[in-house]
Amino acid sequence: xxxxIGQFALALALSIAVIQSIVPILGAARGNILxxxxxxxxxxxxxxxxxxxxxxxxxxxxxxxxxxxxxxxNSNSLKPMLFKVxxxxxxxxxxxxxxVLILAxxxxxxxxxxxxxxxxxxxxxxxxxxxxxxxxxxxxxLTSNPFERVFPPPPDGNDLNPLLQxxxxxxxxxxxxxxxxxxxxxxxxxxxxxxxGRVDAAWARWVRPWTLAAWMSLTAGIxxxxxxxxxxxxxxxxxxxxxxxxxxxxxxxxxxxxxxSAIVTEKRDSFKSWTILLAILTFSLSLLGTFIVxxxxxxxxxxxxxxxxxxxxxxxxxxxxxxxxxALFAWRAPAMEGGGFFKPISREAGLLVNNLLLAAATGxxxxxxxxxxxxxxxxxxxxxxxxxxxNAAFIPMMLPLVVVMGIGPFLSWKRADLMGVFQRLxxxxxxxxxxxxxxxxxxxxxxxxxxxxxxxxxxxxxxxxREWAGRIRLFDVPLRDSLRRARHLPRAAxxxxxxxxxxxxxxxxxxxxxxxxxxxxxxxxxxxxxTIAGFDVRFDGVEQVRGPNYxxxxxxxxxxxxxxxxxxxxxERRSYPVAQSTTTExxxxxxxxxDLYASLASPASDAVVDPGAWTLRILYxxxxxxxxxxxxxxxxxxxxxxxxxRLRVGAPRRRIRAAAQTTPAE
Amino acid sequence: MGRILAALxxxxxxxxxxxxxxxxxxxxDPSAIPSVLISQPAPEFDLPAIEGMDTPGLSRADLAxxxxxxxxxxxxxWCVPCRAEHAVLTRFVERDGVxxxxxxxxxxxxxxxxxxxxxxxxxxKIGSDLNGRAGIEWGISGVPETFIIxxxxxxxxxxxGPIVGEKAEEEFTTALVQARAAAGAGS
Numbered sequence: 001x002x003x004x005i006g007q008f009a010l011a012l013a014l015s016i017a018v019i020q021s022i023v024p025i026l027g028a029a030r031g032n033i034l035x036x037x038x039x040x041x042x043x044x045x046x047x048x049x050x051x052x053x054x055x056x057x058x059x060x061x062x063x064x065x066x067x068x069x070x071x072x073x074n075s076n077s078l079k080p081m082l083f084k085v086x087x088x089x090x091x092x093x094x095x096x097x098x099x100v101l102i103l104a105x106x107x108x109x110x111x112x113x114x115x116x117x118x119x120x121x122x123x124x125x126x127x128x129x130x131x132x133x134x135x136x137x138x139x140x141x142l143t144s145n146p147f148e149r150v151f152p153p154p155p156d157g158n159d160l161n162p163l164l165q166x167x168x169x170x171x172x173x174x175x176x177x178x179x180x181x182x183x184x185x186x187x188x189x190x191x192x193x194x195x196x197g198r199v200d201a202a203w204a205r206w207v208r209p210w211t212l213a214a215w216m217s218l219t220a221g222i223x224x225x226x227x228x229x230x231x232x233x234x235x236x237x238x239x240x241x242x243x244x245x246x247x248x249x250x251x252x253x254x255x256x257x258x259x260x261s262a263i264v265t266e267k268r269d270s271f272k273s274w275t276i277l278l279a280i281l282t283f284s285l286s287l288l289g290t291f292i293v294x295x296x297x298x299x300x301x302x303x304x305x306x307x308x309x310x311x312x313x314x315x316x317x318x319x320x321x322x323x324x325x326x327a328l329f330a331w332r333a334p335a336m337e338g339g340g341f342f343k344p345i346s347r348e349a350g351l352l353v354n355n356l357l358l359a360a361a362t363g364x365x366x367x368x369x370x371x372x373x374x375x376x377x378x379x380x381x382x383x384x385x386x387x388x389x390x391n392a393a394f395i396p397m398m399l400p401l402v403v404v405m406g407i408g409p410f411l412s413w414k415r416a417d418l419m420g421v422f423q424r425l426x427x428x429x430x431x432x433x434x435x436x437x438x439x440x441x442x443x444x445x446x447x448x449x450x451x452x453x454x455x456x457x458x459x460x461x462x463x464x465x466r467e468w469a470g471r472i473r474l475f476d477v478p479l480r481d482s483l484r485r486a487r488h489l490p491r492a493a494x495x496x497x498x499x500x501x502x503x504x505x506x507x508x509x510x511x512x513x514x515x516x517x518x519x520x521x522x523x524x525x526x527x528x529x530x531t532i533a534g535f536d537v538r539f540d541g542v543e544q545v546r547g548p549n550y551x552x553x554x555x556x557x558x559x560x561x562x563x564x565x566x567x568x569x570x571x572e573r574r575s576y577p578v579a580q581s582t583t584t585e586x587x588x589x590x591x592x593x594x595d596l597y598a599s600l601a602s603p604a605s606d607a608v609v610d611p612g613a614w615t616l617r618i619l620y621x622x623x624x625x626x627x628x629x630x631x632x633x634x635x636x637x638x639x640x641x642x643x644x645x646r647l648r649v650g651a652p653r654r655r656i657r658a659a660a661q662t663t664p665a666e
Numbered sequence: 667m668g669r670i671l672a673a674l675x676x677x678x679x680x681x682x683x684x685x686x687x688x689x690x691x692x693x694x695d696p697s698a699i700p701s702v703l704i705s706q707p708a709p710e711f712d713l714p715a716i717e718g719m720d721t722p723g724l725s726r727a728d729l730a731x732x733x734x735x736x737x738x739x740x741x742x743x744w745c746v747p748c749r750a751e752h753a754v755l756t757r758f759v760e761r762d763g764v765x766x767x768x769x770x771x772x773x774x775x776x777x778x779x780x781x782x783x784x785x786x787x788x789x790x791k792i793g794s795d796l797n798g799r800a801g802i803e804w805g806i807s808g809v810p811e812t813f814i815i816x817x818x819x820x821x822x823x824x825x826x827g828p829i830v831g832e833k834a835e836e837e838f839t840t841a842l843v844q845a846r847a848a849a850g851a852g853s
Contacts, residue, residue, distance in 0.1 A: 273672065277675060280675075281675070284679070291686065295686075295689075295690060297686060297689035297690060298689075311690045312690055315683070315686055315687060315690060318683070318686075319683055322679050322683075323676065323679060323680070323683070326675045326676035326679050327676050329672060329675060329676070330669075330672045330673040330675070330676050331672075333668075333672040334668040334669045334672050370682070370685070373685055373686075373689050374685055376689075377685055377688050377689070580746070580747075
């Protein structure tokens with residue numbers, strides 16, 4: 001009964017979405033205020049009905065209702081409760097339901113909290129949002145019904161892919177989708193603005209908090225996914241340039257560009273068509289991600305069960321959404337430019353460089369990701385594009401970006417005094433030089449690029465702190481005055497400092513763990529020791545242990561340093577009998593200086609030759625912790641900025657209202 | 667100029683869209699890596715019988731000069747999916763009269779014997795590949811893997827993973843039927 005309620009709720013949501021696709025936008029065209037305002041209630045109703053559907057699916061998972069095919073295929077009665085719940089979004093159908101739920105949540109969010117947005121723009125935005133909603137709800141109902149029943153019901157389910165049975169990963173899809181799908185509302189705003197043919201500073205102000213919210217979630221989702229890959233896959237890396245990682249990274253890169261270009265549109269009434277284009281492209285890349293993950297055009301470790309029929313449907317949706325919006329853009333954008341004038345040395349120019357580099361980097365990642373497909377289509381040859389390409393193409397673009405990032409915040413709008421900026425950055429340059437020399441002295445044996453990257457990261461960190469110190473006039477005035485200034489500084493300024501410093505910290509992690517990583521893959525017998533990065537690791541053998549829905553081989557590694565005990569690591573290899581697969585659970589000793597990382601590789605084939613011997617992978621990765629710390633700061637910085645906007649949006653509201661009253665005269 | 671620039675994104679999107687449409691072709695499997703062995707003569711190898719078993723060993727010579735295509739299956743007693751696949755292979759042998767050869771990959775002779783006694787032995791000949799040398803020659807990426815070899819010893823088809831489940835069995839049977847048809851046409 002409950003699954004049928006869920007399905008019925010979905011059908012209702014679809015019909016509401018269809019109405020919302022038409023009525024508010026017609027109302028906006030005809031100036032019918034009632035029609036326009038219908039978007040508010042229909043957005044909320046959509047959220048409620050999709051929420052009911054989602055709750056119904058989740059209930060089926062929680063009570064292990066094996067009459068529902070989706071539950072059979074992705075759950076098992078022995079699975080821990082957390083993963084039963086997470087199983088709701090572990091499959092293609094369930095995750096798509098989560099997708100439309102978040103889509104509806106953003107629509108309802110604008111309906112509820114966007115009281116300062118003019119009626120016309122809001123109605124059009126929500127109609128566009130409903131177009132997307134109609135597309136995906138119909139996709140869900142027609143090709144991927146999550147509530148399909150099976151008869152006769154099997155006694156137990158097939159279990160969720162064990163790789164996904166992990167706390168980090170249970171949270172990863174919701175956050176990632178919140179980011180991915182969050183950009184939908186920005187897309188809707190952009191399309192609505194194109195339809196209206198008007199983009200101004202106020203538009204950018206309304207769009208920015210939503211961009212920021214989506215960007216924060218995407219950052220969190222990507223960081224969590226990367227953390228999961230780090231300790232669950234057992235390869236000792238945190239980023240593999242896998243197609244599915246790339247498709248989540250591209251919207252992030254472009255979303256970051258959008259975040260910055262929207263500032264220019266808001267503050268200087270410039271970069272308008274560019275901001276609109278970024279808004280469209282960011283969500284287009286999110287859609288592209290959905291397509292790539294679910295259609296099987298590329299091969300990846302993450303892909304869902306593949307069905308070309310579904311792929312065709314999504315491609316159709318993509319063609320409508322991306323093709324339609326870009327065609328609209330081609331038609332309307334040329335009439336839209338104008339805005340502020342700026343000198344080559346100014347904050348606008350700095351942000352322009354930021355945008356160009358981020359867009360170029362996105363293009364590079366896109367090209368690298370799709371190259372195997374393009375190559376196969378043109379020459380029939382099968383190739384794969386791996387980390388070497390991405391590292392060689394991506395890093396050289398990011399480094400100049402980070403250099404400019406250090407300078408950018410010092411530049412003033414319109415025209416900046418470069419000499420003055422350099423004067424203020426003298427000490428930063430000196431400190432950077434000293435710190436780099438220190439790193440060079442302490443950590444030998446890295447590639448030249450690593451030292452350069454360290455220098456640039458240090459530069460960014462100190463320049464960011466210097467800018468913040470300059471704003472509160474630290475050491476110029478008594479400390480008490482500085483603190484008072486810090487309190488009165490807009491939160492967005494603190495947010496920027498945090499986020500930029502976060503990137504610098506994360507860079508230390510990226511560089512340290514790639515350039516100074518030590519890795520040993522060895523064949524060990526119980527009692528043998530390995531030395532890595534100054535640690536002595538003794539292998540004490542493997543024992544069998546039992547978990548709720550798995551068996552595991554658990555190795556014991558006693559770690560000491562110069563004879564003093566440090567820790568004991570227990571890497572595991574789990575086999576899940578129901579799902580018929582195995583996972584590695586690496587054991588990690590994490591400190592600020594670096595991670596000692598151990599994982600058990602397969603013994604099986606060599607057990608004949610030497611029973612009790614195992615292949616062990618041990619790595620020492622310096623500074624990995626900084627990646628997670630830096631990512632956290634990025635998110636916190638975004639949050640701080642967001643909280644500031646919510647406070648400030650209230651202030652100019654009166655002005656906008658007043659302006660809005662005069663517009664009908666046009 | 668502005669007009670051309672503004673139209674650029676949609677043009678690029680269209681080109682990408684065309685590639686995606688091509689990529690959705692259901693016959694295309696992006697994860698399939700063509701084996702370099704296909705259409706090549708089977709690799710040179712010579713394996714002794716499993717210690718303590720009557721089933722003779724396997725070498726390259728056994729794969730040439732057969733009247734019909736034969737099947738070579740790489741298996742091991744420690745490989746759990748092989749157990750499931752064993753039933754399918756036995757069925758192929760008993761029902762379709764497939765000639766099945768085995769390569770017992772990195773397995774203890776005692777375990778292999780026990781495994782075959784337990785489940786039955788559908789293999790005509792089994793080579794014992796204790797050190798995995800023949801496995802390297804065949805370029806296997808894991809166990810089980812199954813090859814179809816033509817009568818004159820050419821590798822026609824490779825299946826990676828267990829032939830278990832409707833889809834896999836169908837795919838394998840199709841390949842086998844094609845191989846037999848080709849052999850029939852050739853002779």
